[in-house]
Amino acid sequence: MIEVENLTKRYRGGAAVDDLTFTVEPGRVTGFLGPNGAGKSTTIRMMLGLARPSAGRALIGGRPYAALARPLTVVGALLEAGDLHPTRTAREHLRWLARSNGIGERRIGEVLEETGMAAAAGKRARTLSLGMRQRLGVAAALLGDPEVLILDEPVNGLDPEGVIWIRNLAKRLAGEGRTVLVSSHLMSEMALTAAHLVVIGRGRLLADLSTEAFVAAHDGSSLEEAFMRLTGASVEFRSGGAR
Template sequence: MIEVRGLTKRYGPKTAVDGLSFAVRPGLVTGFLGPNGAGKSTTMRMILGLDHPTSGTALIDGRRYDRLRRPLTRIGALLEAKAVHPGRTARRHLTWLAQSNGIPPGRVGEVLDLVGLESVARKRPRGFSLGMGQRLGIAAALLGDPRVLIFDEPVNGLDPEGIHWVRHLMKRLAADGRTVFVSSHLMSEMALTADHLVVIGQGRLLADTSMARFIAENARTFVRVRTPEPERLRDALATAGIEARQGPEGALEAERPPAGPAELAARIGELAAERGVVLHELSPQRASLEEAFMRLTHGRVEYQAREG
């Protein structure tokens, strides 16, 4: 388990992390989201003892990182895949890490095989592609078979097969009861991977909730309807307590919380049939993680481009 309590980090007049508190629990993949400059990397570095907080604490199973014996057996992390000695082969790099933490040497071959790098184990990482470097970084994180794992942009540079592999790896680790904390800018991938979300903006906590609740609370779910008789359909929907507002391209956007989009679409179809109203389109529009994230973090982006 990871516990962050009142964590604050200032660099001169700039506050990168501002009184942040949350917990990352075992058995779930917890996504860590925020705009660029939100303080995600700084927070992860403080959890791992790479940066010292101005105030507050970050604990791993109740202890600070610098108080852990053989830390790679307690927490594994991928923050910067290129943080590898250029003169060592992939196997020697992992062997050195294993020796420094009392990890049996046989574990090196196991993780190389797990991440698909056994065939290049004797090559130096400076010749690796970005995706191969990511795999080596994941191997290092898994080396000590830790119960707590932190991954920063783990699918960066991976091909579709690699992305699919990482997604299922995260889920397997969580299903095994491990604590899995993942930061990524790929909303579509995070939506498929994470069970829970911690969202920050400008160093402050914006949300700490399940994926489903986050989307439900921060994005619209509605049914898009197109008909040549919009007024007749509006009247029919109004009698059933369904709100319909004008949408783009002459369509109507209908809502009736807490009904789900599929249930609402079926009811609209029934009402249209009862009134003899012709429908050209009846399509449920489900809320997305990207839409929810953009709505919540709007105005908390450090660098924002203008639309041309």
């Protein structure tokens, strides 16, 4: 389970995340939605120990990320697909991560196969397309066979086949009892993938309920229309680089 408790991140220009509280439960895909500047990425970075909260806390399995001895075996995350050493091959990138967390070589081959990257394992990161880098990022997230997955814009750069693959992967992992949080701006995809939604605007919680209930609460309109109605008053946060 992911627990976000009164999480706050302040910059000089204001609060990017403002007293945010919600939980992400296992066994279902939870969509994490919000307009540009709502604070989604800042929240995720605080979950993963990449940004320090001004107040509150984020726990994964009851502990902060920094307290996890082998974090990749507990939580796998996909953030920026381009965050790769340009001269390392796909396999070398995964090997470096695996060694840092005590993960065996056999698992590297498994995730390369699972993500469709086996044929590209020897290619250097700088030669990979955006879609291939995205698949490699998913492979890295799966490397430790974690119980918690946090995926930020996972379908970015993927072709239609890749989009369907990510959708089915997220559902399968949740069906295995894992905790799956997917942040996305594609409402049509979230309507097909997420069973539950956490929606924020201006860093504050706007909704935390099932996808079905969210749509029903807005006169049965599409998820995209319901989202626009709820978040229409939320403007982009323009200070501190939050998004």
